[in-house]
Amino acid sequence: MKTDMQMQQDVLAELKWEPSVNAAQIGVEVKDGVVTLAGHVGSYAEKWDAERAAQRVSGLKALAIEIDVTLPGSSKRNDSDIAHSAENVLQWMTYLPEDAVKVVAEKGWITLSGEVDWEYQKQAATGAVCHLMGVTGVSNQIVIKPKVSLSAVKSEIEAALKRRAHIDAQKISVEIQGANVTLTGTVHSFAERDLARHSAWGTPGVRNVVDHIKIA
Template identity: 35%
Template sequence: MNANNDLQQKVQFALFWEPHLTGAAIGVTAHDGIVTLSGTVARYEMKVDIEQTVKKVRGVRAVVMHINVQDHLEATDEERLAEEALRALELHTSITPEHIKIVVANGWIYLVGSVDWHYQKQAAEKAVSRIMGVKGVVNSLLIHSERTDMLETKALCDAFDRSSILRGKTIEVAVHQNEVTLTGVVDSLLQKEEAERIAWNAPGLWRIHNQLEIVHP
């Protein structure tokens, strides 16, 4: 079995192993670490779960999503989606919705505005992605914290060292004002995204340039 077929099979098994995804008919192709997924799912939240599951598979360097969400929308549903999205943000304890605006078009929800922390940006997207009828979410929220904490390179490096996923990986950190650039080599897409997730926990951070290279051992 060649490497592409092996990776394809691993991804298929990973999707099959998730009980809430077994009913989804998803086509999988793989070429040089790039996995392309195709098919149709009932809810956008399932599409997100599929993407996250595939990213965890060893050997996956990138994911191309050609998965559609079933369209059962009527003209009046656009207003309902907007109302439910606003309510979802208002009920979420981690989010300050006064700086977030919602645009709904053709079943897609667009989030624009700003938040103080990256976890709030993620929480906003997750909250609206659960709404029945959503076909997709475009998260354009900016991170614009008013905190003036100095970003410390050593603190970020220590945080990477504490991670079991990143153990043994050398990740270089360059700090410029409120921005961080990550360079180095990791084994998987999961490790690359984990490094970025950890870095976002730094106070006062506005932007990350994740230039980590994925090299499969």
């Protein structure tokens, strides 16, 4: 198991390795395996990329983001322009049904709402708007609407987990209640926990995933 100092060094190295992030503007603190990122960045996209860079480091138990987005003068836009840009980019996405996602912009912060069929569609919507100029944050309130029976969901999730060679599916328990999936058990890294969650979200009909997986 990594010490807090080793974890801090690894996260700092990963931030420096990520070309879209100015690592000099971001501080890293670690306590009991919980990583906190703090500082100031010039765009929400950079904040987004810094978060994902930290999540790539093995042994990460939890991540707290205290990064502020401070837009330079040339990047500031009014909410009307931001909302129109977000609507346009979402309309051009092949992942999303037409008019499935609604946009509200307030002080640079975008709120997405609506209904889609899959988790990847929900995440793609965030990915599409987070890089727009003038955006200071994104709140994804899109709901996943089940389309199929959930009778086979548990077996499909367990089969997906077993296909992941570096995940011991026997150590992960899957429980179904309505359209909600609860995962419990133990894995060896943040990345493995993320793969387990991805397997659950990739199953048709899943509307919510409750993650109680622990990292050994």
